[in-house]
Amino acid sequence: MFRKIQLTKIELLLSSILIFIAIFSRFYDLSARAVHHDESLHGFFSWQLANGMGFEHNPLMHGVFWFLTNGAIFFLLGDNDFTLRILSAIFGVILILIPILFLKERIGFFSAFIMSLLFTISPHLLYFSRFARNDIIVVVWTMGLFVFLWKYIEKRQNSSLYILVIFLVLGFITKETTYITVFIIGLWLLFKSRSDFYGLIFSKLSMKNIQPHTDLFIIFFTLCLPLASPLISIFQDYFNLVLVAKEGTVGVATGLPSGTNGYIAAIIISALFFLISLIIGLKWGGKKWLMIASLFWGVYILFYSTFLTNVSGISTGVWQSLGYWLSQQEVARGGQPWYYYLIIFLNYEFFPFFFSFIASFYYFFKGDSFKRFLVFWVIATFIFYSLAGEKMPWLTVNIVIPLIVLTSIFISDIIKKIYSEKRSLFSNIIFILIPLIILFSIFSFFITDWTNLNIESFISIWIYITLIILSLYYLLFYSYKNGIYWTSKRILLSISLILIILTVKISIQSSFDDPDVPDEMIVYTQTSPHVHAMSKRIYSESFNKLGNKDIKIFIDTADGYTWPWAWYLRDFKNTDYINFDNHNDDSILQPDILIIHQRNQEKVEKSLGENLKNYNQNLIPLRWWYPENYRINNYNDFRDKVSDFEKIQNMMNYFLYRDLESAIGSVNTIVYIKSDM
DSSP states (O other): OOOOOOOOHHHHHHHHHHHHHHHHHHHTTTTOSOOOHHHHHHHHHHHHHHTTOOOOOOGGGOOSHHHHHHHHHHHHHOOSHHHHHHHHHHHHHHHHHHIIIIIHHHHOHHHHHHHHHHHHHOHHHHHTTSSSSSHHHHHHHHHHHHHHHHHHHHHOOHHHHHHHHHHHHHHHTTOTHHHHHHHHHHHHHHHHTHHHHHHHHTTSSOGGGOOHHHHHHHHHHHHHTGGGGGGGGGGGGGGTOOSSOOTTOTTSOTTSOOHHHHHHHHHHHHHHHHHHHHHHHHHHHTHHHHHHHHHHHHHHHHHHTTTTTOTHHHHIIIIIHHHHHHHHHHHOTTOOOTTHHHHHHHHTOHHHHHHHHHHHHHHHHHOOHHHHHHHHHHHHHHHHHHHSSOOOGGGHHHHHHHHHHHHHHHHHHHHHHHHHTTOOHHHHHHHHHHHHHHHHHHHHHHHSOGGGOOHHHHHHHHHHHHHHHHHHHHHHHHHHHHOHHHHHHHHHHHHHHHHHHHHHHHHHHHHHSSTTSOSSTTSOSEEOHHHHHHHHHHHHHHHHHTSSSOOOEEEEOGGGTHHHHHHHTTTOSSEEEEOTTSOOOSOOOOOSEEEEEGGGHHHHHHHHGGGGGGEEEEEEEEEEEOOOTTOOOSHHHHHHHHHOHHHHHHHHHHHHHOOOSSOOEEEEEEEEEETTO
16 A cells, blocks of 8 residues: 655655755745734634633534644644644645655656646645645645545555545545535546446346445445535425524524424434445445444544534534535625636636646547546536635635646646657757747737837837747747647647746745735735734733733724734733624723724724823724725626726736735724833
């Protein structure tokens, strides 16, 4: 199963360089960016667990793996902004290692190295490897599923099956996007197993003679069916039951059943699905299935019960995990249009998007079963995530993974075919440079300032035009001489070099160049760096006044302003959280620090009265966000964007330089600090 990894000296050198870049890019200056709203939630509840305050599963924050693992990191290494993000950084590096360690035997070192390289430079994979969320973790489990799925298909070893099951349960205890991954893989397995099921149904085939694809489908189906129980809630209106409560249902947690009848029905449905799984599983594998199921449910129960300290977590895991996110589809958090991921990919992941598009057509007709699976994985993942109600930058990592896997193999195939043609290195280099010259000239043409032309810019324009004409002539001449197939491979390789350079630029820009300023679409409703700086000031002034953290702090909870302050000020025990939207007292006790929503300024200052003069006032942005100018409301909007040269130029300027047409949006907070501090 785990054979000794054998690498040549050059392979070892290349791998070592890539691993060094991976570690450096994931861990360098990890604590610099302000802690995002979501990061503060994940950090705060992990901190509570590390400090003996326990943990209870809440599907709002997804699975339990992050909290239990990050809590252990806090317990061992302490809690700060750096250790908050260590787990993501570690998994970001693990993701890069997977192709070289586990796919080399299947696809060759060259393809595996390209895959690891693209994982390293991907803007989304880099950014969310430095972000305290579980998205980068769940894609590692997805890659594990992919690797051992194919190991079992090709070698049918039980060890691959057990490892596959471990990755499957790790996915479910990490994030609910695993449901989508399993559904996509299950569809493909069902299609590949159709002849076996026909034989089984009509008694023409025994379980002993089925394909490995059918084994895998049965494993996926029997293990996941009980977790799919809440899907019955789609029909709850017909039965006059509330199996999954919608958001805002009074007295019922979102995603749970309502009333005695709802709970009884949920228990019966879950028990029935467990029974169906048991019958099919025993029919398929007997003791072998029992071992697999015990492994899956043993890990699941231990984690969701927080190692048996929160037994109710088992039921919330089985029912509410999926139930909560089913109810959120109508909410469609983020309110993004159906083409959101298309816009994201054109601005960030254009390299794998472009090449996977071409590869999908090519491998659909000329690929083997493995490559056609990759095509299906890419298309199905893009469609399902585009159809989902919630669309967010962090969800993009789930689409990026199959795109990069497919692109890596396609690029590798192109290079291998060029190499096999035995043409001179010089002629290949010259021909590869021609598309680079053409694209450079076109880019330069579009970013020229046409409103302020002078003799230098006029000459430059003609130089660009001349270069384009000469390059096109050379391109057409050699295309005619050598054929379109010979030419297209070199053009694609040339384009890949350009897109790699642009990808590296954008990755560095989005993760290291003011990563908490939302001039990037990838930076979603980000905590401002002013909050980061203010928290340091509060710590400093607390020690200046008292020599400890016993100062009195009031924090306004209106509009979720609790976060990220709850993380930043977690060590201050004398802190009260008050919703000043509902605060009607004529006076407010004088805390040392008062942090409020800007809209409550008049109310709070009126309550403080004469005591207001004892405070220094600091107005800072709490959160800010990217101006969503990409939205298209109708056909006229679309026509204007693609036909107006100035708007095209603005899009190019954003793509290359991140120049915004509109100011970023923000909501502000006011921090009152007593003058004597």
